[in-house]
Amino acid sequence: MIPVAGFSWVSSDQLRVDVLLPRSATVTWHPWRHHSFQIVPGLYLVGQQYHVDTAAGDTDVQIQDVRFDVTASYEVAEAARVSLSVGSNFRGKYEVEGTAGMIKKKVDQKPSVYLAIGFGSNF
Numbered sequence: 001m002i003p004v005a006g007f008s009w010v011s012s013d014q015l016r017v018d019v020l021l022p023r024s025a026t027v028t029w030h031p032w033r034h035h036s037f038q039i040v041p042g043l044y045l046v047g048q049q050y051h052v053d054t055a056a057g058d059t060d061v062q063i064q065d066v067r068f069d070v071t072a073s074y075e076v077a078e079a080a081r082v083s084l085s086v087g088s089n090f091r092g093k094y095e096v097e098g099t100a101g102m103i104k105k106k107v108d109q110k111p112s113v114y115l116a117i118g119f120g121s122n123f
Helices: none
Strands: 005-010 015-021 024-032 035-054 057-077 080-098 104-109 112-121
Touching: 057 112
Parallel strands: none
Antiparallel strands: 005 015, 015 024, 024 035, 035 057, 057 080, 080 104, 080 112
């Protein structure tokens, strides 16, 4: 169970702020009547664990990742948006353990910067 707290603040017909901590924070600006511009900051704590079973032996892979980014999206038409995200992976930790050849390896990723461009549509 994750506790959440949030609020919505509508300062005018054009500007809205929605916050639901620790999940999301969104600023929506409607500069034109039928189009909106959104800015969404994000902090992501991501972890995955995989178990691989082969004839040579078992291997466990564990991934921990901490990323921060800011995404800006613009509604180009009704139900269609373009977006641009700029962010950084500032902590990545990877562990591999297995019986296949007695594998045991730990790797820490150095901070990196990423850029993502997207297009989305609702049907």
